[in-house]
Amino acid sequence: MLINPSSPHSDDGWLERHIVDPSLKSQQPIVLETKQLRVFYGDNEAIHEGDLKFPEHQISALIGPSGSGKSTYLRSLNRMNDGVARVTGEILYRGVDVNRPEIDVYEMRRRIGMVFQRPNPFSKSIYDNITFALKRRGITDKKVLDETVETSLRQAAIWDEVKDKLNKSALALSGGQQQRLCIARAIAVKPDILLLDEPASALDPVSTGKLEETLLKLKKDYTIIIVTHNMQQAARISDFTAFFNMGRALEFDETSQIFTSPKVQLTNNYVAGDFG
Numbered sequence: 438m439l440i441n442p443s444s445p446h447s448d449d450g451w452l453e454r455h456i457v458d459p460s461l462k463s464q465q466p467i468v469l470e471t472k473q474l475r476v477f478y479g480d481n482e483a484i485h486e487g488d489l490k491f492p493e494h495q496i497s498a499l500i501g502p503s504g505s506g507k508s509t510y511l512r513s514l515n516r517m518n519d520g521v522a523r524v525t526g527e528i529l530y531r532g533v534d535v536n537r538p539e540i541d542v543y544e545m546r547r548r549i550g551m552v553f554q555r556p557n558p559f560s561k562s563i564y565d566n567i568t569f570a571l572k573r574r575g576i577t578d579k580k581v582l583d584e585t586v587e588t589s590l591r592q593a594a595i596w597d598e599v600k601d602k603l604n605k606s607a608l609a610l611s612g613g614q615q616q617r618l619c620i621a622r623a624i625a626v627k628p629d630i631l632l633l634d635e636p637a638s639a640l641d642p643v644s645t646g647k648l649e650e651t652l653l654k655l656k657k658d659y660t661i662i663i664v665t666h667n668m669q670q671a672a673r674i675s676d677f678t679a680f681f682n683m684g685r686a687l688e689f690d691e692t693s694q695i696f697t698s699p700k701v702q703l704t705n706n707y708v709a710g711d712f713g
């Protein structure tokens with residue numbers, strides 16, 4: 438496919454695309470929106486333009502072949518690319534452009550939290566993993582900390598498995614438990630949005646199932662954006678799906694549409710398993 442990365446907008450005319458505004462399809466307000474987002478690693482433009490809107494209390498999945506820019510796009514949303522890539526365009530979080538230099542990145546990341554591909558608990562106790570960020574924010578009241586530990590672990594659906602060993606090392610947990618602990622750690626600071634980059638890629642099917650159940654429960658309280666390489670996973674858990682190809686979101690619609698009647702030929706080829 439002939440896309441000239443040095444002039445990303447000049448060829449937009451013929452690019453087949455179908456991007457819906459989710460607020461027209463769901464009752465939920467938009468909490469996060471990117472406008473003309475472009476991401477550069479040096480001279481290499483990895484995201485040519487990302488114009489997507491994410492609805493509140495819904496799960497949106499980002500799918501597409503390896504190298505299509507899903508992680509780059511996701512990481513830009515809470516500025517994890519700062520210092521790594523140059524990001525232009527707007528990232529509107531509840532109407533505020535968080536891609537401006539004067540934004541308090543630390544506070545913004547409290548509201549837009551992230552869970553990574555490989556579980557990365559701290560080499561500390563389960564309890565300390567959850568309370569780490571709270572203590573850094575000056576919260577020392579034992580009662581508040583205890584309560585947060587329990588609520589976060591319950592929300593992440595791992596409380597029953599760890600409640601008797603909160604002082605044991607987080608590293609002694611299984612991979613699936615570690616990943617749910619990382620979700621608990623992310624929600625302990627009461628975020629608004631959770632970004633997850635292939636959170637189940639290192640997990641076995643049983644742990645993956647538990648993680649998916651957890652995410653479905655969490656959407657009651659959080660807006661979730663998840664990169665997944667696994668199309669069945671996107672189909673099972675997400676409300677909206679964006680299909681990325683070569684640094685562009687080519688199609689964004691309700692998940693049922695994407696998987697049953699995609700409007701863009703390349704999306705159709707991808708979900709049919711023709712490439713990826």
Ligand SMILES: Nc1ncnc2c1ncn2[C@@H]1O[C@H](COP(=O)(O)OP(=O)(O)O)[C@@H](O)[C@H]1O
Nearest residue numbers: 478483501502503504505506507508509510521
């Ligand atoms: N840290 C980085 N430095 C330079 N190039 C990168 C970096 N991370 C990703 N890229 C490049 O950006 C493009 C998109 O990669 P990525 O966002 O990781 O895709 P995906 O998550 O869809 O597999 C690829 O060409 C990749 O090589």
Ligand SMILES: [Mg+2]
Nearest residue numbers: 507508509664
């Ligand atoms: Mg990736």
